[in-house]
Amino acid sequence: IYDIVGYENLINLPENEDEVRKVIQPAMDYLNEIKPYLWNKGETYPATIAQLDNMYSDGEVYFTMTYSPNTVKGKIDSNEYSKDTEIIAFDKGNISNTHFLTIPENAPNKEGAMVLINFLMSIDAQASKTDTANWGDMTVLDMDKVPNEEKSKFSETAEFGKTLPELNAGLVPIIEKIWTEEVLQNGK
16 A cells, blocks of 8 residues: 555545545555455455464465564574565655553653663564574664664674555554455455
């Protein structure tokens, strides 16, 4: 949807099914156009990303998807994925996932939670997070602000191109409903 419609046309969409349907219709049309070339001709889809990953590992499909390209590097290193696996990115940008840390108002130990959050935002914790043997996720730190002598702690980050944020969470069930009607159930 981002690639066909453009993220800039989605960010201010109201949570109104008719408006959303009108804006994303070109993407639904494209998805229907490529259905004959998809696994099982688009009649069914893998239920989870884990299932899709397994299908990719088994050579049943030609690609899988992720928010974090470093996890792919980890799966290549562990031989879960073939060594000829390539990480590709969309020219117009790729959805990235932001991780938020918060402290509930009624938290019994706010000071302890702040200590934990401070640690999780530290260079050491963020560097460990990039290690494909651990999580393999991208750091949230601005690497231009990390001291040069600390940069070697970070695993090489896979090239992921321009990153785009996720849409307003309220749009997701609307888009899923439209996709189900327009693509999944189309032709059945």
